[in-house]
Amino acid sequence: MPAEPKKPVTLKDVATATGVHFSTVSRALNPATRNLVKPQIAARILETARTLGYRPNSLASSLRTKRSGVVGVVVPDMASLLFPPILEGIEHNLLKEGYMTIVANSANDPQRHRLILAGMMERQVDGLIIASATLRDPILDEWLQGPAPMVLMNRTDEFGRAPAVLSDDIKGIGLAVHHLAGLGHRRIGHIAGPASLSTGAARLNGFLLACAELSIPEAQRPVVTSAAFSREEGRRACITLLAQNPDLTAIVAANDMIALGCYDVFAQQGLVCPRDISITGYNDSPFMDVVSPPLSTVRIHQRDMGLEASRLLLARIGGQDMPGDVLLRPQFVARQSTAAP
Amino acid sequence: MPAEPKKPVTLKDVATATGVHFSTVSRALNPATRNLVKPQIAARILETARTLGYRPNSLASSLRTKRSGVVGVVVPDMASLLFPPILEGIEHNLLKEGYMTIVANSANDPQRHRLILAGMMERQVDGLIIASATLRDPILDEWLQGPAPMVLMNRTDEFGRAPAVLSDDIKGIGLAVHHLAGLGHRRIGHIAGPASLSTGAARLNGFLLACAELSIPEAQRPVVTSAAFSREEGRRACITLLAQNPDLTAIVAANDMIALGCYDVFAQQGLVCPRDISITGYNDSPFMDVVSPPLSTVRIHQRDMGLEASRLLLARIGGQDMPGDVLLRPQFVARQSTAAP
DNA sequence: AAAATCGATACAAACGTTTGTAGAACCTCA
DNA sequence: TGAGGTTCTACAAACGTTTGTATCGATTTT
Numbered sequence: 001m002p003a004e005p006k007k008p009v010t011l012k013d014v015a016t017a018t019g020v021h022f023s024t025v026s027r028a029l030n031p032a033t034r035n036l037v038k039p040q041i042a043a044r045i046l047e048t049a050r051t052l053g054y055r056p057n058s059l060a061s062s063l064r065t066k067r068s069g070v071v072g073v074v075v076p077d078m079a080s081l082l083f084p085p086i087l088e089g090i091e092h093n094l095l096k097e098g099y100m101t102i103v104a105n106s107a108n109d110p111q112r113h114r115l116i117l118a119g120m121m122e123r124q125v126d127g128l129i130i131a132s133a134t135l136r137d138p139i140l141d142e143w144l145q146g147p148a149p150m151v152l153m154n155r156t157d158e159f160g161r162a163p164a165v166l167s168d169d170i171k172g173i174g175l176a177v178h179h180l181a182g183l184g185h186r187r188i189g190h191i192a193g194p195a196s197l198s199t200g201a202a203r204l205n206g207f208l209l210a211c212a213e214l215s216i217p218e219a220q221r222p223v224v225t226s227a228a229f230s231r232e233e234g235r236r237a238c239i240t241l242l243a244q245n246p247d248l249t250a251i252v253a254a255n256d257m258i259a260l261g262c263y264d265v266f267a268q269q270g271l272v273c274p275r276d277i278s279i280t281g282y283n284d285s286p287f288m289d290v291v292s293p294p295l296s297t298v299r300i301h302q303r304d305m306g307l308e309a310s311r312l313l314l315a316r317i318g319g320q321d322m323p324g325d326v327l328l329r330p331q332f333v334a335r336q337s338t339a340a341p
Numbered sequence: 342m343p344a345e346p347k348k349p350v351t352l353k354d355v356a357t358a359t360g361v362h363f364s365t366v367s368r369a370l371n372p373a374t375r376n377l378v379k380p381q382i383a384a385r386i387l388e389t390a391r392t393l394g395y396r397p398n399s400l401a402s403s404l405r406t407k408r409s410g411v412v413g414v415v416v417p418d419m420a421s422l423l424f425p426p427i428l429e430g431i432e433h434n435l436l437k438e439g440y441m442t443i444v445a446n447s448a449n450d451p452q453r454h455r456l457i458l459a460g461m462m463e464r465q466v467d468g469l470i471i472a473s474a475t476l477r478d479p480i481l482d483e484w485l486q487g488p489a490p491m492v493l494m495n496r497t498d499e500f501g502r503a504p505a506v507l508s509d510d511i512k513g514i515g516l517a518v519h520h521l522a523g524l525g526h527r528r529i530g531h532i533a534g535p536a537s538l539s540t541g542a543a544r545l546n547g548f549l550l551a552c553a554e555l556s557i558p559e560a561q562r563p564v565v566t567s568a569a570f571s572r573e574e575g576r577r578a579c580i581t582l583l584a585q586n587p588d589l590t591a592i593v594a595a596n597d598m599i600a601l602g603c604y605d606v607f608a609q610q611g612l613v614c615p616r617d618i619s620i621t622g623y624n625d626s627p628f629m630d631v632v633s634p635p636l637s638t639v640r641i642h643q644r645d646m647g648l649e650a651s652r653l654l655l656a657r658i659g660g661q662d663m664p665g666d667v668l669l670r671p672q673f674v675a676r677q678s679t680a681a682p
Numbered sequence: 683a684a685a686a687t688c689g690a691t692a693c694a695a696a697c698g699t700t701t702g703t704a705g706a707a708c709c710t711c712a
Numbered sequence: 713t714g715a716g717g718t719t720c721t722a723c724a725a726a727c728g729t730t731t732g733t734a735t736c737g738a739t740t741t742t
Contacts, residue, residue: 008488010728021692026730033731038690058463059404060728063697068400070443070464079429079644081422081627088420091446095453100460102411103444105432112436119441122399123411147349260631286422290601292633303420351698362722367700374701379720401698404727686741693734704723710716 009054018048025049029056062124071099071313072120072148074113076132078105080229081256081285082302083131086153089306090129097314099126106132108228113139121146127313133157134196149316153309155198156325163316165309165326167300169199169282172330173206174213176252176280176298179332181214183340185250185278188216191237191262192225193254200225203254203282222248226258234261242269249277249341256281256288256297259337263291274339284333294335300328350395359389366390370397403465412440412654413461413489415454417473419446421570422597422626423643424472427494430647431470438655440467447473449569454480462487468654474498475537490657494650496539497666504657505666506650508641510540510623513671514547515554517593517621517639520673522555524681526591526619529557532578532603533566534595541566544595544623563589567599575602583610590618590682597622597629597638600678604632615680625674635676641669 011029015022020041027033028045037045062068073090075083091101102120106113113132117139120128128150133140135158144150144161152164180188190207193200204223211221222245226237234253238261242248253259259281266273273279273293281288284299308326315322352370356363361382368374369386378386403409414431416424432442443461447454454473458480461469469491474481476499485491485502493505521529531548534541545564552562563586567578575594579602583589594600600622607614614620614634622629625640649667656663 008728012728022729023693023731024691026728027691030730036690041690055459056463057404057465057728059400059409059465060697061730063398063400063404063699063728064730066697077429078432079425079627084420084425087444088418088446091419091444095445095457095460098460100443100445100457100464102441103428103432104436104441105429116436116441118396119410119436119439122397123441124398124400260628263631286420287601287628287632290604290633291628291631349698353698363699364701364723365721367698368721371700377720382720398698401727402700404698404729405700407727684742686739688737688739690737691735693732695730695732697729698727700726702723702725704721706721707719709718712713712715 008057009052010057011054014045014049014052014054017052018045020045029054066124068124068126069099070102070123070125071127071129071310071317072102072104072117072123072125073129074104074106074116074120074132076106076108078103081287082154082283085286085302086131086306086309089303090310091306093307093310093314099314108132110139114142117143121148127151127317129153129309129313130162131155133198135198135201136196149313151309151313151316153305157198160325163312163322163325165305165312166198166328167305167330168327169202169330170206170209172282172298172300172332173203173252174210175330175332176282176296177207177210177214179296179334180250180252180278180280180338181216183250183278183338185341186216187220187245187248188250188252189241189245189248190221190223190252191234191241191254191258192223193229193258194227195225197229199229200254207252226254226261229255229257231257231261231264234258235264236261238262238265250338251277251279253279253281256283256285256295259295259297260291274337278338278341280338289335293337296335296338297333299331299333304328349398350393351398352395355386355390355393355395358393359386361386370395407465409465409467410440411443411464411466412468412470412651412658413443413445413458413464413466414470415445415447415457415461415473417447417449419444422628423495423624426627426643427472427647427650430644431651432647434648434651434655440655449473451480455483458484462489468492468658470494470650470654471503472496474539476539476542477537490654492650492654492657494646498539501666504653504663506646506653507539507666507668508639508646508671509668510543510671511547511550513623513639513641513673514544514593515551516671516673517623517637518548518551518555520637520675521591521593521619521621521679522557524591524619524679526682527557528561528586528589529591529593530582530586530589531562531564531593532575532582532595532599533564534570534599535568536566538570540570541595548593567595567602570596570598572598572602572605575599576605577602579603579606591679592618592620594620594622597624597626597636600636600638601632615678619679619682621679630676634678637676637679638674640672640674645669 011022028042156164224241281297352363497505565582622638
């Protein structure tokens with residue numbers, strides 16, 4: 001019966017209990033150095049360590065080895081539908097390799113962002129995954145030269161100063177626009193995300209590009225920018241867009257939340273989707289298949305994004321410097337929010 | 342221009358740069374001990390620390406002080422709709438107090454759960470919030486006597502061995518049953534969650550209790566147990582329930598995911614909700630107002646649960662031992678998935 | 683038989699802090 | 713002037729590891 005003692009058991013405790021020096025215990029307990037100690041003794045050490053309930057103290061070992069076995073992940077909004085599957089993927093990959101994950105929520109607040117990064121660096125994280133970058137992010141500068149490798153996720157910065165794992169937003173929005181055009185739409189509005197975020201900017205570019213390809217005249221592809229990737233701001237932007245362009249037959253929203261905001265406006269203005277107006281989202285967030293009407297959207301494999309980001313980070317921690325970014329292929333999912341005009 | 346040096350700056354570095362002993366630097370940098378050093382010198386120290394870009398090493402300080410400033414949070418499913426807002430609340434409260442949060446996903450896998458707890462304890466977390474407890478959880482035993490205070494969240498264990506923050510499930514399900522009864526339903530089925538989880542068990546009890554209060558005969562309140570709180574398992578359970586009780590007019594699902602699984606079955610069997618059958622969920626997960634039909638459900642304030650759990654934990658870390666659990670008051674939200682039979 | 687080699691273990695330093703204590707300088711006051 | 717205080721700073725130990733080096737038998741080599 002291993003009654004847990006008040007004072008934690010240390011290497012020295014199991015050393016004296018076994019009658020050897022504690023450095024020997026250290027080697028015996030570490031599989032990589034176990035061969036340096038006589039098998040007989042090693043066995044005795046393992047045994048007493050077990051009965052004493054020895055637990056290594058990572059702080060001490062990290063202090064010595066300079067590797068904490070912890071990585072930091074910063075997301076802009078932990079409670080959004082987008083990030084949980086991503087986080088799950090990250091945590092899955094990292095735990096497998098023996099790392100644990102500190103998660104923090106920047107809430108798009110620069111001061112908080114700073115605080116978080118400082119806290120993570122003080123805690124000597126071995127690496128960072130940042131999903132909260134803005135296009136021109138002064139906060140990144142402060143740590144790019146730091147000892148912890150960094151990878152960006154979902155959003156990148158203007159100069160690609162760190163490797164990033166991204167959805168191919170330009171292509172993705174293109175899929176949506178072409179889908180709508182294929183249904184016969186020629187008056188398509190875009191509700192863009194904030195221009196300060198790479199996702200907002202890239203999707204806007206993708207929209208304009210696709211419209212150009214399809215020779216949709218400028219007057220028939222109005223754009224309104226939403227102040228945030230949120231349902232509320234999507235609502236506001238949609239009201240503006242519809243007021244200025246009553247003849248629109250379709251809307252390409254920069255993400256699913258904005259699309260849901262549009263749903264609210266449709267309901268309020270008595271517009272039936274897709275009969276009166278079509279709309280597409282972006283991300284294929286969980287449960288977009290069960291909203292009413294089920295949302296046609298651009299799927300990005302969120303868990304894969306997390307897996308990929310953590311894989312990239314682990315590689316960088318291991319010293320392999322990956323050049324360039326990872327672009328995840330998006331995929332259009334047609335549901336019932338789009339129909340012929 | 343604070344060019345980041347290759348070797349991190351330590352107390353000693355700023356000490357020699359200022360011409361004082363490094364212990365003096367330590368005191369000067371710590372607001373609590375700054376009064377021990379002459380203001381003039383303290384100012385000089387702060388200044389050189391700033392220009393050198395000094396960053397404290399938490400590992401070293403934690404090793405000495407035995408407080409890591411990190412707490413661990415274990416959830417059963419990070420990607421579910423339920424936990425992200427809870428996590429956000431926890432992280433919010435903890436960061437405010439200077440703690441950072443290690444999050445891990447047990448995926449309901451005992452072995453993984455063990456690994457996670459061991460990893461967190463090795464990293465000397467100051468406390469633990471466990472949302473992944475089962476009713477009889479041997480894993481908890483291993484750490485209950487440990488140095489890190491623990492609070493349970495969402496689920497509790499059979500004996501209440503640690504303080505818990507819970508939704509009042511019995512009352513909550515009661516609200517749903519009474520709502521349905523008020524609409525005239527007298528044949529109400531329950532799809533229960535796993536009996537090994539306190540949420541599954543408590544909600545089943547609440548259901549039976551409420552039916553007893555309303556004198557609904559046993560034959561008219563059938564129960565089927567879902568193997569998990571998931572849409573897929575909810576689907577399976579619903580098929581069974583409907584097959585065995587074709588005359589049911591309402592279903593009380595143990596949570597929203599199970600209810601969504603029922604939606605799938607309804608669609609498949611041509612049942613129109615709420616015309617042919619009513620259904621209630623539990624949790625009021627995000628976006629349950631936008632599914633079709635909008636789901637009537639029992640709301641629990643998820644962020645509050647996180648806030649409360651972290652508050653409780655901080656109190657315990659601070660040495661105040663809270664007796665008893667926190668029961669959050671649930672609230673019924675009537676939407677369009679329920680109507681008179 | 684002395685020297686060289688080797689395997690196993692003990693010793694000690696280091697990682698970067700915090701904090702108790704010793705000591706030095708200065709002041710106060712009789 | 714010198715005893716007794718105050719302030720401030722330096723010294724040193726400790727936290728629990730990892731890891732380079734020294735030591736010490738035992739074995740092998742010449």
